[in-house]
Amino acid sequence: AQGDECCSRHAIYSACTYNDPMGIIGSHDSYCRSIRGRLAELMTQDCFHFMRPEVPEHEYSFDTDFVSGLDEYTDEGRPIRSRLTVTMYFEGEQREFVHRWQTQGTWDIPSNSGTTWNGHGNKLRNRYKEGPYIIEIMERFEKKPVDCQVTPDKEELNAGEVIDIELTDFRDVFGESSREFNRIIVHAYAGEIMNGEECNIGPDYKVFRVNDGAITVKYKAPYDCEEPEDRITVYSSCDILPLSRIPMNETQIYERLVEKTLDIKCYDAN
CATH class of the missing domain: 3.30.160 (Double Stranded RNA Binding Domain)
Structure with missing residues (x-):
């Protein structure tokens, strides 16, 4: 809540x-x-x-x-x-x-x-x-996270390309490592987050638990090339209770932690 x-x-x-x-x-x-x-x-x-x-x-x-x-x-x-x-x-x-x-x-x-x-x-x-x-x-x-590191395999992708994005170094307001029961929500503006749990907020949002402090997000760049870049946003959540009491899909956004911009390369077939 x-x-x-x-x-x-x-x-x-x-x-x-x-x-x-x-x-x-x-x-x-x-x-x-x-x-x-x-x-x-x-x-x-x-x-x-x-x-x-x-x-x-x-x-x-x-x-x-x-x-x-x-x-x-x-x-x-x-x-x-x-x-x-x-x-x-x-x-x-x-x-x-x-x-x-x-x-x-x-x-x-x-x-x-x-x-x-x-x-x-x-x-x-x-x-x-x-x-x-x-x-x-x-x-x-x-130890709710207020910051983390976002490290993609690459920051310039081809349309439709799949890469891993590493989320690490989750830190609380006192600079301490975040507890394992904290949850985060990851959103891709144009592409697709291919792993994580479904979220009631929308199909473009996926939920993860912090666990040991290292999360691998699988990201797929958009095919349509309507935008030359995509934006990945990581949010914190207030939900810390066990899954039996608050399922992952019911996780709610609290505040934005960090954003990462990825460049999407599109080639003119002509």
Whole structure:
């Protein structure tokens, strides 16, 4: 899914567990409602939303766990009596760890034996505000390509000639190599992309997964010679979910990555 200026991402609350012998958080239901509300308040924005668990189009999930009655100590020697852990996962081919936030309830004074639930909530807010924020976390995890190298076998072709075009060096906004689950769409203005998966956008568009970062596109130059050149365009996509949830043909364009112009040689038969 995508918005005008970002890839829209969605998450569900997948687990809400606790072991609270100190009775800090009250009932299980109230704890789950409270932590879910706090996470939604902290993280919801135009490009990121929480959804109901039964909605399948989510990319991420969150597990929360609270435990009290601990007998641990900080590096400074302060007793730790309780701990809240929030863990974010990517729901891809396999569930994959993305990020974790954790707060500790320390025994500061006798009347505050492990901090209150509100204390944990305030600490969670502070942890999140220290950064990175949710958008950067997802960007660094997904590594969506913003650039790549386009290398054709040749840049001057005869009409109807078939060549390989190598797409390599997919890089994200931080200069890191793109993740394998990212998809790209390749379009030929006049010629034909002969491999790749069909795309609902149109017959001239083909879909590929980044996989190991090297894609060979088979291109066929046009026969009609109405244009002296052809333009190959590579687009990124917001679609990163497994094929079982978003088939290749349903892949949508996000933004243009790069264009390559090929010269088409046509000879007058007369």
